[in-house]
Amino acid sequence: MTLAxxxxxxxxxxxxxxxxxxxxxxxxxxxxxLLPQSSRSLVNACVWASxxxxxxxxxxxxxxxxxxxxxxxxxxxxxxLAALLVAYAFLCHxxxxxxxxKALRMVIxxxxxxSVGGNMMRLNRAPKEDKEAGIQELELGAVVGSDHAVx
Numbered sequence: 001m002t003l004a005x006x007x008x009x010x011x012x013x014x015x016x017x018x019x020x021x022x023x024x025x026x027x028x029x030x031x032x033x034l035l036p037q038s039s040r041s042l043v044n045a046c047v048w049a050s051x052x053x054x055x056x057x058x059x060x061x062x063x064x065x066x067x068x069x070x071x072x073x074x075x076x077x078x079x080x081l082a083a084l085l086v087a088y089a090f091l092c093h094x095x096x097x098x099x100x101x102k103a104l105r106m107v108i109x110x111x112x113x114x115s116v117g118g119n120m121m122r123l124n125r126a127p128k129e130d131k132e133a134g135i136q137e138l139e140l141g142a143v144v145g146s147d148h149a150v151x
Contacts, residue, residue, distance in 0.1 A: 018119050018122050018123050019123075021053055021054070021057055021119055022116050022119050022120075024049060024050050024053045025050050025053075025054065025081070025112050025115055025116055025119075026112065026116065027046055027050070028046040028047050028049065028050035028051075028085065028112075029050075029108060029109055029112040031043045031046040031047070032046075032047065032088070032105060032108060033105070033109075040093060040094070044089055044093050047085050047088055047089045048085075048089055050081075050085055051081075051082045051085035051086050051089065054078050054081050054082040054085070054115070055082045057078060058075045058078050058079060058082070061074070061075065062075070077111065077114045077115045077118055078115050078118070080111055081108075081111045081112060081114075081115045084104060084107060084108055084111055085108070087104060088101070088104045088105075088108065091104065092104065092105075
């Protein structure tokens, strides 16, 4: 079993896989704002879990793609989210009063929103059959039928 086939198998889990990624991202963002200062270790654990899950998702998607290359248009929001979460974990593990922590607390929710929106788009893709291997792949914007009234 190659890494590409393993990655395609992971992505084949569909809504379960993508849904769990979305939950982890939203929980980490929520933990940054909702948990008290006394539970910084729990916040750090949530942030690290989300950063790791996001980075692993990027790796899985790259391995499963036909080009096996990083693309900013497909992986950029998730890469930015992983980088910001790692920065937050390093800079804000003791106190959140510094300017950099405040700035990260303002930026992270928007990046989480964009990343979760990308995951929602992945959930709404139409399946496409691969003619070589008979594997169903996902394609964004697949045309199901033609409407002659529109033409």
